[in-house]
Amino acid sequence: MSKIVRVILCGFGHVGRAFARLIETKHADLERRYGVDLRIQAVVDIHGAAVAESEGLPLGALADLAAAHRPIETLETFGRPGLGAIETIREAQAEVLVEATPTNLVDGEPGRSHMIAALDRGMDVVTANKGPLVLAPTELEERARASGARVLVSAAAAAALPTLDVGRLCTAGARIESIEGILNGTSNYVLGRMDEDGCTYEEALGEAQRLGIAEADPSLDVEGKDTRSKIVLIANRLFEKTLTLDEVETEGITRITRADIQSARSRNQVIKLIGSARWRGGDLTARVAPQALDRDHPLASVGLAEKGIVFYTDTMGRIIVTGGASSPTGAAAALLKDILNARVL
Amino acid sequence: MSKIVRVILCGFGHVGRAFARLIETKHADLERRYGVDLRIQAVVDIHGAAVAESEGLPLGALADLAAAHRPIETLETFGRPGLGAIETIREAQAEVLVEATPTNLVDGEPGRSHMIAALDRGMDVVTANKGPLVLAPTELEERARASGARVLVSAAAAAALPTLDVGRLCTAGARIESIEGILNGTSNYVLGRMDEDGCTYEEALGEAQRLGIAEADPSLDVEGKDTRSKIVLIANRLFEKTLTLDEVETEGITRITRADIQSARSRNQVIKLIGSARWRGGDLTARVAPQALDRDHPLASVGLAEKGIVFYTDTMGRIIVTGGASSPTGAAAALLKDILNARVL
Numbered sequence: 001m002s003k004i005v006r007v008i009l010c011g012f013g014h015v016g017r018a019f020a021r022l023i024e025t026k027h028a029d030l031e032r033r034y035g036v037d038l039r040i041q042a043v044v045d046i047h048g049a050a051v052a053e054s055e056g057l058p059l060g061a062l063a064d065l066a067a068a069h070r071p072i073e074t075l076e077t078f079g080r081p082g083l084g085a086i087e088t089i090r091e092a093q094a095e096v097l098v099e100a101t102p103t104n105l106v107d108g109e110p111g112r113s114h115m116i117a118a119l120d121r122g123m124d125v126v127t128a129n130k131g132p133l134v135l136a137p138t139e140l141e142e143r144a145r146a147s148g149a150r151v152l153v154s155a156a157a158a159a160a161l162p163t164l165d166v167g168r169l170c171t172a173g174a175r176i177e178s179i180e181g182i183l184n185g186t187s188n189y190v191l192g193r194m195d196e197d198g199c200t201y202e203e204a205l206g207e208a209q210r211l212g213i214a215e216a217d218p219s220l221d222v223e224g225k226d227t228r229s230k231i232v233l234i235a236n237r238l239f240e241k242t243l244t245l246d247e248v249e250t251e252g253i254t255r256i257t258r259a260d261i262q263s264a265r266s267r268n269q270v271i272k273l274i275g276s277a278r279w280r281g282g283d284l285t286a287r288v289a290p291q292a293l294d295r296d297h298p299l300a301s302v303g304l305a306e307k308g309i310v311f312y313t314d315t316m317g318r319i320i321v322t323g324g325a326s327s328p329t330g331a332a333a334a335l336l337k338d339i340l341n342a343r344v345l
Numbered sequence: 346m347s348k349i350v351r352v353i354l355c356g357f358g359h360v361g362r363a364f365a366r367l368i369e370t371k372h373a374d375l376e377r378r379y380g381v382d383l384r385i386q387a388v389v390d391i392h393g394a395a396v397a398e399s400e401g402l403p404l405g406a407l408a409d410l411a412a413a414h415r416p417i418e419t420l421e422t423f424g425r426p427g428l429g430a431i432e433t434i435r436e437a438q439a440e441v442l443v444e445a446t447p448t449n450l451v452d453g454e455p456g457r458s459h460m461i462a463a464l465d466r467g468m469d470v471v472t473a474n475k476g477p478l479v480l481a482p483t484e485l486e487e488r489a490r491a492s493g494a495r496v497l498v499s500a501a502a503a504a505a506l507p508t509l510d511v512g513r514l515c516t517a518g519a520r521i522e523s524i525e526g527i528l529n530g531t532s533n534y535v536l537g538r539m540d541e542d543g544c545t546y547e548e549a550l551g552e553a554q555r556l557g558i559a560e561a562d563p564s565l566d567v568e569g570k571d572t573r574s575k576i577v578l579i580a581n582r583l584f585e586k587t588l589t590l591d592e593v594e595t596e597g598i599t600r601i602t603r604a605d606i607q608s609a610r611s612r613n614q615v616i617k618l619i620g621s622a623r624w625r626g627g628d629l630t631a632r633v634a635p636q637a638l639d640r641d642h643p644l645a646s647v648g649l650a651e652k653g654i655v656f657y658t659d660t661m662g663r664i665i666v667t668g669g670a671s672s673p674t675g676a677a678a679a680l681l682k683d684i685l686n687a688r689v690l
Contacts, residue, residue: 015606026518034517160661162515169514170507172379172690173371231451298667301646304350310668315367315678316505317670321645321656325662333660336518 002037004103005343006056008092008123010085010102010114012045015128015155017066018328019098019335024063026336036344042092047222048073049083051092085110089117095343099334100155106247108132111278112139115151119143127337128155128331130229134245137236152338157233158183159331161307161324165341167238174313176238180276181309183230185326186214186221187253191290192304194261195270201256213305213326224252224273226286231275231286234309239277241284249289264292270300273274298322346383350688351401352439353468355430355459356445357390360473360500362411363413363673364443364680369408371681381689387437393418394435395426430455434462440688443680444472445500450570450590453477457484458498464488471568471683473500473676475574478592482581497683502579503528504676506652506669510686512583516661519658521583526654527623527647528575530671531559531566532618536635537649539606540615546601558650558671569597569618575619576631579654586629609637615645633681643667 007023009016019206023038030036039056042049050057050072057078065075073081089097097118101111112132115125120143127133132140133153145150157163158181167176182188186208191202208214220226228250236242259283264271267291277286293300298320302308308322324330352368354361368383375381386400387394395402395417402423410420418426434442436664442463446456457477460470465488472478477485478498487540489496502508503526527533531553538549550567553559565571573595581587598618609616614637622631638645643665647653667676 029520030518091357160664162511163662165515166507166511166666169682169686169690170510171682172685173375173679175374245591296646296648298646301641301643303641313678315670315674317672317675318668319505319507319666320668321511323663323665325660327662329660330662331659333519337514337516340517341514345514 002031002035003344004037004039004172005096005339006039006041006094007020007096007339008041008089008094008096009098009100010089012043012066012072013100013102014328015331016043016045016100018332019100020066021063022329022332022336024059027059027300034340034344036340038227038339041094042088043072044083044085044088045072047071048081049080049088050075050078050087051080051083063196085114086117089114090121092225094123096124096126096339098290099125099129101129101315103129104131105135105229108135112136115140116143119147119149122149126155126335126342127153128335130156131235134232135319137242150342152342153233154338155331155334157230158307158309158328159175159324159334161309162321163234163309164237166319166321167234171311171313171316171319174316176311176313178276178278178312179234179238180274180299180307181231182272182299182307183275183309184221184227184273185305185307186218187227188302188306189213189304190222191253191271193266193271194256194258198258200258222252222254224250227273227275227288231277231288232296235277235284235286239284240277242287243284248286248288251290253290256290267292268295269293270295272299272302276297284298347376347380348689349382349384350441350684351384351439352384352441352443353386353434353439354388354443354445354685355434357388357411357417358445359673360676361388361390361445363677364445364513365411366408367674367677367681369404372404379685379689381680381685382683386439387433388417389428389430389433389644390417392416393424393426394433395420395423396425396433397423397430405492410446430459431462434459435466440466441471441684444470444474445680446474448474449476450480450574452533453480457481460485461488464492464494467492469494469687470496471500471680472496473580473680475501479574479577495687497687498578499683500676500679502575503652503654504669504671504679506654507666508579508654509582509613511664511666512579512656516656516658516664517660519661521624521656523621523623523657524579524583524654525619525644526576527644527652528620528654529566529572529618530650530652531563532572533647534558534649535567536598536601536616536618539601540610541601543603545603567597567599569595572618572633574618576622576633578635580622580629580631584624584629588629588631593631593633596635598635601635612637613640614638615640617644617647619644641687
């Protein structure tokens with residue numbers, strides 16, 4: 001007898017669609033390996049929703065809709081044009097909200113309201129959306145505590161690259177003294193191309209945009225703001241303080257020149273955009289800045305669109321994690337991992 | 346109100362002593378961070394034991410005894426010369442057995458009997474001892490299932506380097522297709538010295554022995570048997586088959602010459618002792634052998650006494666974990682991590 005876990009998916013963009021397709025592909029395997037019958041009970045996006053009565057939405061039809069990039073409210077039988085996210089979250093029967101609407105670093109909406117609505121119903125929140133996590137961490141924590149629900153954030157922290165799991169489970173009992181990470185694929189790609197091929201910043205960024213690695217508006221990435229969100233998110237969950245975004249001195253890679261790269265090369269160094277946090281004497285500080293790393297630094301070899309993080313601990317030495325697919329599928333896989341860790345494992 | 350977790354420690358050698366000292370150092374921090382009052386209820390070694398009545402052994406006195414390398418049965422008030430491990434495990438009141446007696450790859454004893462006695466009482470087993478795990482995996486699994494207890498093996502798998510946590514929790518829901526690892530610090534040190542400084546095999550091994558990295562009898566390490574035990578242990582817990590040691594084709598590093606290293610160097614490669622396992626078509630195969638890795642292979646830069654492992658997955662890309670202190674403290678920290686994951690987190 002499988003355990004039923006029902007999910008409401010909020011957001012049907014790149015990550016939301018990848019999640020729907022992933023669950024369709026993995027459903028039988030998850031049932032066999034973990035004894036879980038994972039159902040998508042409702043999906044909601046900006047123009048409407050699809051809501052199942054009891055058995056969950058038909059995964060095949062949902063995956064087809066996702067593959068065709070068609071809006072969720074057009075799902076046959078179950079589509080509900082105009083139905084909003086808050087109503088969907090309040091009405092559908094589910095244990096988990098998967099929040100995959102776009103990150104908004106101004107007020108965290110609409111994700112913040114979605115998360116609050118779900119937590120107030122006692123649902124666990126599994127999210128790829130960084131906005132509410134970095135703008136309203138205390139509010140979310142209080143709501144979660146009040147209802148006994150959890151907020152799981154792997155997909156927002158670095159997606160398929162494990163960061164918080166390693167910092168909390170794999171190093172349990174050790175004290176993490178500091179962390180440093182390459183947390184933004186676009187910036188690392190641009191710096192890597194400048195280093196390997198002597199491109200200019202503009203050439204490398206243009207190439208990343210043509211390849212779909214960088215967004216049309218890459219400013220959050222290259223100005224260090226995406227890295228800042230991730231380091232705040234990770235640090236706030238590893239250390240016993242809560243940092244706000246404006247407490248993090250942040251410098252991006254927009255002023256790095258070919259001459260800087262060449263000069264680092266001549267010293268056998270490589271420039272990387274590093275987000276770091278340090279816990280010392282009860283005080284937490286974090287910073288985002290380009291740094292020249294020696295070639296034998298564990299993050300120096302993190303290539304192109306990859307990511308990586310180093311945990312410096314008191315009793316386990318340093319632990320370095322690199323890799324992880326930087327793709328919507330990788331983010332969807334991180335959402336699935338959090339659901340399994342929250343409800344099944 | 347803290348949760349009390351009581352431990353019986355079997356084995357008071359390098360790792361057992363490091364564990365006793367670690368718990369003394371960390372006790373207050375563990376209580377504050379995890380709400381756990383971790384007590385060492387009994388310690389037993391070859392010539393006797395020390396057993397507490399109710400409150401646990403005095404951690405300060407125990408740590409002092411460990412630091413002085415004095416036998417456990419000489420612990421004031423609590424020492425019990427001649428008391429055996431099986432009697433201790435059957436009589437002391439505890440939730441967890443920490444097994445840290447030496448690995449025996451012939452019949453797994455005495456660790457195997459200790460683990461069975463603990464599992465039969467419903468105690469979780471947390472172990473640094475590989476022998477019973479690779480020689481009697483099915484027996485241990487059956488006993489654990491019968492009593493609802495668990496066997497946790499991080500300290501045996503690669504100690505402070507997280508391997509199984511990453512393969513089971515951090516990648517939950519993904520399918521691991523293959524793994525490859527540098528799992529033996531001594532072999533990696535020897536190969537690293539031959540590569541970096543042009544030493545002969547004998548010079549490098551002698552140096553490792555003088556530095557205390559290699560055992561006086563390093564044959565398990567350099568013949569690949571330690572790597573074989575670890576890859577079997579890890580593979581058997583990640584994949585849905587159980588391999589025995591003799592199913593793993595194993596070659597160590599004893600025949601690697603300076604000429605081999607130089608020849609690899611000239612092709613921009615580096616020779617590493619790799620344990621690997623592959624899951625394909627429902628079949629599990631594993632192998633231990635020296636391999637020439639390209640310099641951009643994620644394990645090529647794993648230095649000297651470090652370790653590393655790569656997980657190749659279907660949906661998360663490849664995930665690489667390296668580092669982890671190779672020391673008795675690192676092994677003790679891995680034991681503590683497993684206790685917290687089993688009983689507290």
